[in-house]
Every structure is written in C-alpha cells, then in structure tokens.
Amino acid sequence: MIFSSIDELTEYYKRYGQSMGFGVTKRSSKNGDDGKKYFTLACSRGTKYVSKSKNLLKPNPITKTQCKARLNGCIGLDGTVTISRIVLEHNHDLSPTKARYFRSSKKLEPHLKKRLKLNDQAGINVSRNYRSLVIEAGGYENLTFGEKDCRNYIDKVRRLRLGTGDADAIQNYFVRMQKQNSQFYYVVDIDDNSRLRNVFWVDARCRAAYEYFGEVVTFDTTYLTNKYDMPFAPFVGVNHHGQSVLLGCALLSNEDTETFTWLFSTWLDSMHGRTPNAIITDQDKAMKNAIEVVFPKARHRWCLWHIMKKVPEKLGRRSDYESIKELLHDVVYDSLSKSDFMEKWEKMIEDFKLQDNEWLKGLFDERNRWVPVFLRDTFWAGMSTTQRSESMNSFFDGYVNSKTTLKQFVEQYDNALRDKIEKENLADFGSFNTSIACLSHYGFESQFQKAFTNAKFKEFQDEVAAMIHCHTFIERLDGLNSIYSVIESKKKFDKIYDILFKVSFNEKDFEIQCMCCLFQFKGILCRHILCVLKLTGKTESIPSYYIFSQWRKDIRRRHTHIKCGFDHFVGNVELQRVDKACAAFYEVASKVINSDHDFLKMMNWIKDIKDEFASKETSPANIVEEDGSEQNQVTKILDPVKT
Structure with missing residues (x-):
C-alpha cells in the first residue's frame, strides 16, 4: 500500500488497531544510506518488560509481552510512503471493545x-x-x-491563562504594596493578546537582604510544576544562621530559554545590576543558556542530587549496575584532587566498558559544573544542591495548596514570609542571648564563639571536635613558608582508612590553605588547618579575614530594620508615616554618623524636633481616652474580608 504522508499511514494503522483491539506506538525511525527514511509502527505491547520498581514486593503492572506485530514503512525520495513489511499476528488477546482505553486511540x-x-x-x-x-x-x-x-x-x-479577576487582583495588590514601600519591586509580563504571562516580585526587605546574602543563589522551578497552574520560581540565598532567605520569586507560564532570560534580567534589575558570584540550578539546558546570557561571569553549578538521582535510570539496566554505582559514588564524592578524579573516572569507563555511554560523556564534558572537586575553590555557602530552593518551597506548604488561586498565592506569600522573618528574629535573639560553651581551651575557638552566630559556631565546633581524628607533621620547612601533612582517619562501611591532606602556611603573612578547600567552599576553617595552628602554637587568635563576615552575629544588617510591605499597613496612614520616618532615620544613622561629633549633632537635632512637636497642641477630635474610644468619632467594626 502507498500513502501520501507518514501521518496518513499512522492514522490508518491506528484505526486498524482500534478495530482489532490493540494499541499502536511509533517504535523507531532512521535515515538510510539510500536517502530514504525508514520507520516502524508497532503494537504497544511490544519490546521486553524491565522492572523499575524499587520494592520487589510491590512490582509495577506488566504491559509488555514482546509482541512482534508491527508495520515497517519507507518514505521515498518523492515523499510518498510505502509499506515494506507487516506482521499481523499478536501473542496476546485482542479486544475491540477495550481499544478506546489505549493511548493511541485517544x-x-x-x-x-x-x-x-x-x-x-x-x-x-x-x-x-x-x-x-x-x-x-x-x-x-x-x-x-x-x-x-x-x-x-x-x-x-x-x-497560560489568568482570568481577568486574577490579573486585576494581582496588579492591584502589587500597586498597593509599592505605595506602602517604594522599594517593593514587581514586573508583570503580558503576551500580544494582553494576557498575563509571567509575574515577578520582591519586597524591600528581600532586596536589602541580597546586599549581605546574595553572593550565592539557588534557583529551582520543580516545586509547583505539577501542583499548580504556573511553576513557582524562587531565588534563595543563605543568611547568617544558615537559614534559607528569599531573594525574589516569580510565577511562570513557560520554562524555556526566553522566559528564563526575561526572569533573570528582571531579577538583576531589581538587585541594582549586582550579579551573584555563583548560582545553583538543576541540569536544565534552558536555564544554562539564560544564565550564560544574563550572568556570564557567575559560576554556574548543577544540583549534584538531581544528577546522581538519574544514575538508576541511565545505568540501572546493566547487570553490573551495583558495581558501577558504588565506584561512581567513590569517583564523585571521594576524589581528593582533579587529577585523582580524572584517573578514577578513566579507570571506571575502561573497566566497565562505558565508552559509548552518551550520558556519562556529557557529564564528563561538563564536569566543571557538578563534580565537587572541580568546584570547591569557590564559595558556595556549603551548598552542592538546590535543596535551599526546595526547603523554601516546602515553607510555603502551610499557606498554599492545590486549590489556591494565583491571586491568593501572591497574598499568602506575605503570610509565609512573615513567619520566615520571625524565625530569623528568633535565631538572632538566640545568638544574642545565649552562647555555646567551648569544647577546648584554644583561644581561636573562643574568638569564633564571640563572632559567629550559634548555628555557624556549632559547625565550627564540629571541626574542632574532629581534630582528634587527625595526626599532623611537617613535610617541608622553607623559611616562613611551610608545607604540613595532616592524616585524617575516617570510617566507611565499618572500615577505618587514612586520608592525607596537605596544608601550606606562610607565617609572615598568616596565609594558610588546605587542599580540602573547606574555607573557600563553606567559609569555615577546616580541622586540618586547625591542627596546623595547634602544632605551630598559633592557637590564641587568628586574623579577622578568616572569620567569614556572612556568618557573624555582630554585624548590623540593614534588612533587619526594614518592615515588609504586609497588608497590615493598608488604610493606616499613621503606621505608614512612622514606617517611612524610621526607614529615613535609619539610613541617616547607619551612613552619616561616623564620629562622636556627628552623634551629638544628631541627638541635639532630635531633641529640638521633639521640643517643637511637643509645643504643638493636639486636636481634641483625636484625643483617645483610656477605654480606647474617641470622644467625637465612633467607628463601626466590620467583619473580616472573606477569602
């Protein structure tokens, strides 16, 4: 039989399958050496079944029976399609009455x-x-x-659709927030038909927080993709307590390069053009392309967890899968240097004959984006995954659900963020009001205890405690430049093994660096450096540049003094005036007062202003008595607004 197009033949075979009672699927397609294109349409129950169930006691239903029924076709040079071979016999029952349930019949x-x-x-x-x-x-x-x-x-x-009510409500909400605080930033992207397509917004507090916590940002869109109408895309950083901090977010209609380029450019504008030094995303080609356009100088890292999660899918069908998986984890997580990784990787590829595996080839070519040993010389705030974005996503779970409309989502964002801020305030109070007892008598531990927040000091203490597993000796002494070897004992699979780390130390300039690069990666001195300081007697104090500023509790950060644009300001002109005055005064206090003379001048000016305001008589119409009622005005309390 001859057909005018492949679509015509496919429809014909689908109708035949429906009348006989089997499903149809496109099996393969390839170009021949003769210039013709060959393809195969087959019964949907063809090929061999491969179990993907992780629980052997709960296997997935089996649909594949290796049925041989198929149709081979060929597209000629003139565009006509000819059936070259056909197998009609099936190895399973057929049922025309059930054919409507097959995917090909729908x-x-x-x-x-x-x-x-x-x-x-x-x-x-x-x-x-x-x-x-x-x-x-x-x-x-x-x-x-x-x-x-x-x-x-x-x-x-x-x-791709937002009803008029939703679009108007979101627009009105954003306008209202911007009136309350001019630093509230939003952009609404519409298509040619004036339909709302993408939405981005960030409040004043988050914009100010970026000044301190914007060096490393994670970006993820997986949370709302399947639960909501539009994917939720948050930009997330890490604050001084190691908590996730929101740095802007969006609702998107698409996840292509054009949309991500628009979003990244919009976000960059909201942050006054200051690009992050590093950004973590999942392994998405559209994101990669957009980041190369908007953040060309930023270090781009792929989420390690997302990559390693694909190992069973890409290699699970091999009989030697367990051995490959174990070795791959060793290559990725336990390589001590780039050369060590290259040597182990090449050995793994050769031993298991993986030269033709395209997935592994692609990962190796992009090793600078995901392999820890290639990335640890950059500050990542201790992150190797987009877990920060996912934890921020889960934070919204108590406020939004699958039935939340888009306008409700934007408004619930405020409530969720308010709780997040309260958690940061509680952690600030904890670091202000309590301290963690030192484990040792070393002066540098006391130094970090006074400087770091409690959460980060605990992480530093983990390194202090781990010094017990390390043995240090001098390898080479060259004047004030020395190389030390630190042997650390580690336990893995009930076996203890030793790892050698090299530490270089310039005593004159107090420059010390370890090959594990924990300080560069996390901003916390590693156990190996602490061991060298102990051996050299430099335990009393260390230079302030090793006390990473992002983890300090004694820094006054501007964002903590900024009120968010929550709706409790709506209609309350007095609160709005107070908030604006406080913001203006804080800007003066933090940037202008640099000496006792400036301070006294400011305090005298405040005293004069207070005396001037105190001399003015208050209007009787606004005097509030002790019972809270106003003498000349009665306000009716209305029901709360229905959601």
Missing part, C-alpha cells in the same frame, strides 16, 4: 477542547465538565478520551 477534537475551555472559565469543574460530554455522546464508550485527558488539557490551558 483523541480530543478541537470543538471539544473549546467546550472544555469555556466551561472551565465558567467555573464548572472537570468532573462535571466531562460528565456533560458523556451524556451528550450517549455513553462513555462513544468518547475517544477519558476524564484524565480532559484534566490534563485544562491544566495546560490554565498554565
């Missing part, structure tokens, strides 16, 4: 798509929407699709 006609769209806009839920189509068709058996197909289509439509 089809949603354009006029039905329009009906579903209109009914959804009218507020009719998917179940009722689908049942009306069933009744109209005269029964389920007369439809070529199921309720799940309707739900998937409507979800796709909603992703």
